[in-house]
Amino acid sequence: MAQLPDILFYVFAFLTLACGFLVVLNPFSTNPVTSAMFLVLTIGSLAGLFVLLHAFFLAAVQILVYAGAVMVLFLFVIMLLDLPAEERRKVKKAGLVLGLISVGAILTIMLQSLLQSSFSSEAAPTLEGSTIPLGRLLFTQYLLPFEIISVLLLVAMVGVILLSKKDLK
Amino acid sequence: MKIGVEHYLTVSIILFCLGLLGVIVRRNLLVIYLSLELMLNAANLALVAFSRFNNDLDGQVFVFFVITVAAAEVAVGLALIVALYRKRRTAHVEDLTLMKL
Numbered sequence: 001m002a003q004l005p006d007i008l009f010y011v012f013a014f015l016t017l018a019c020g021f022l023v024v025l026n027p028f029s030t031n032p033v034t035s036a037m038f039l040v041l042t043i044g045s046l047a048g049l050f051v052l053l054h055a056f057f058l059a060a061v062q063i064l065v066y067a068g069a070v071m072v073l074f075l076f077v078i079m080l081l082d083l084p085a086e087e088r089r090k091v092k093k094a095g096l097v098l099g100l101i102s103v104g105a106i107l108t109i110m111l112q113s114l115l116q117s118s119f120s121s122e123a124a125p126t127l128e129g130s131t132i133p134l135g136r137l138l139f140t141q142y143l144l145p146f147e148i149i150s151v152l153l154l155v156a157m158v159g160v161i162l163l164s165k166k167d168l169k
Numbered sequence: 170m171k172i173g174v175e176h177y178l179t180v181s182i183i184l185f186c187l188g189l190l191g192v193i194v195r196r197n198l199l200v201i202y203l204s205l206e207l208m209l210n211a212a213n214l215a216l217v218a219f220s221r222f223n224n225d226l227d228g229q230v231f232v233f234f235v236i237t238v239a240a241a242e243v244a245v246g247l248a249l250i251v252a253l254y255r256k257r258r259t260a261h262v263e264d265l266t267l268m269k270l
């Protein structure tokens with residue numbers, strides 16, 4: 001008798017991979033808006049996987065920051081540019097074949113190394129990714145990276161304002 | 170069968186390769202950018218899985234940083250794409266072969 005979290009893992013994993021596939025290679029539409037909406041679904045199911053891994057805070061951040069902020073920004077830009085659906089141009093056969101071969105090789109290498117490594121799966125995981133220990137770690141041990149990240153956000157903000165000026169010099 | 174770290178890593182690896190495939194196959198600048206996000210999310214999933222099964226919270230802090238950097242990266246990248254589109258009227262990578270605006 002399978003447990004409920006195990007069933008949920010398979011459901012969310014399937015949803016993640018199916019929606020991820022539809023982001024990249026949607027056979028019905030090459031419209032960027034469709035890809036962006038499927039990426040939102042992928043991020044949502046990844047948040048489900050995070051909950052199954054007991055990383056509750058990260059699941060919330062994933063929904064808020066990724067599905068909320070980042071993807072809305074993406075959709076704004078896509079609709080602002082008013083892109084036509086990606087036209088079917090002649091793709092260079094050699095480049096496509098070489099790309100597929102390299103991706104397949106990387107996939108094979110990573111899955112092989114996963115198969116050959118042994119994980120001690122007997123010990124039941126006890127880590128609870130609740131907010132209080134995570135915040136404590138973030139503001140004590142990782143205080144310096146945290147401050148640097150905030151400076152990085154400031155730099156990105158200034159850069160975006162500079163880039164989006166009308167007369168770009 | 171018990172769900173272990175290897176299950177999560179398999180999902181993460183396949184998702185990463187899907188993103189890589191999108192970067193290589195698709196020719197629209199914005200879709201390439203979406204595929205990059207897919208790859209970042211795959212890395213996040215691997216980090217959270219390792220964090221959970223190694224009983225170490227550091228992985229989750231790292232994912233927190235990755236999400237922040239990704240948000241900054243998206244903002245700057247999209248501003249660049251909009252600036253480029255204003256000049257060139259295209260988002261097709263094969264038309265964008267010059268660094269000069």
